[in-house]
Amino acid sequence: MTVTHISTPFGGRSMTLAMAARQIDVAEKAANQDHSEPLDKWDLFRLICEARILVGVSDRSLTVLNALLTFYPGKELVEDQGMIVFPSNKQLSLRSNGMASATLRRHLAALIKQGLIIRHDSPNGKRYQRKGSYGQEDATFGFSLQPLLARATEFANMVYHIRAEKAALKTTREQLTLVRRDIAKMIEMALEEGLELGQGASWGELHDQFRDLVVRIPRKADILELKPLLKEFEALRDLVNKSLENHLNSEQSSANESQSERHYHNSKPNIYFESEPASKKEVEGKSEVNQDRMKPKVRSYPLGMVLQACPQVSIYSTGGQIRHWVDLIQTTDTIRTMFGISPHAYEAAIEAMGQEQVAIVIACMLERSDKIVSPGGYLRVLTEKALDHDFSVGPMLMALMRTNLEHQKNGVGVA
Structure with missing residues (x-):
């Protein structure tokens, strides 16, 4: 079992159990992950920005993290090269868009609390790097960026779930928009045409149900709120669609019955015993019947x-x-x-x-x-x-x- 070295803060800053737990967690993740291939620090930073809500940091805290990354040499994070940066508060403030010292300290504490960086304080609380007798790095005190590398997979998974949730929310909103449009246009058409709904109901009542559903849509809703609403809208759309279909089928049935009755009356032949040709008036009458057949009465649709x-x-x-x-x-x-x-x-x-x-x-x-x-x-x-x-x-x-x-x-x- 590997013993994890836990770094404690300098001076009057107290050590908390959460800080110790974070350091142990980072050490375990770093030991279990293969970082043979370096990670682009700015790609990783963009992932953290996208998952900011789940990570639990503010945009101002990310400004400070961005400034810390600028002090790390090179573009790629490599574990075996040492991952501690040691800028002074003055330099860190300048690269954080001139952030005040008190504000800077507050956001550094937030980054430490959320496990994005670890503080490695020197005996006197200063940040520096000590060289050995041959110029090699002997000890470095400052802020360790190792948690970023250790939690890279975690950040990627956060972003994946956020993007999937956004895509699902977008799809649900699109479906809700289409259903609302269908219901609104079909009810409007039915009201303009004066169609009858039957069974003691009216299109005005369906319109009222539709408006009641519309006002229940929150301006900023998540997918958990929109899914049940979408089901109610779809049920109302099916009812409206079924009502229109029943109306059209009823009209078609009535037209067929009328046509069958007309064919029944016309099926009785007119038998003439006289050998004389039909009169001009009779011929014109038959012509009018044929013209009626040639121009059937049709119904226009909206x-x-x-x-x-x-x-x-x-x-x-x-x-x-x-x-x-x-x-x-x-x-x-x-x-x-x-x-x-x-x-x-x-x-x-x-x-x-x-x-x-x-x-x-x-x-x-x-x-x-x-x-x-x-x-x-x-x-x-x-x-x-x-x-x-x-x-x-x-x-x-x-x-x-x-x-x-x-x-x-x-x-x-x-x-």
């Missing part, structure tokens, strides 16, 4: 909802922003040419669905472009379904919104 479901379309717009429906229509027309959709197929889709609906469809196709082999053929199929009243862009939008939400939950970036 632009904000479309952009939330199809974020990639903004990349192709002028200036990278879409503010109005005109911007979306012009942008999707450009995407249409990029997809190779013929003008005839494009015009037929507009005739069947309307220009805004076609713009939404093309924006949705852009989000799923990696899965659509023939954009032109895909649009023609949707056009035929629209003519038969068997297509709505609502499910497409909701499916994309669900996909984006899942990507955000799983930490996958949405372009």
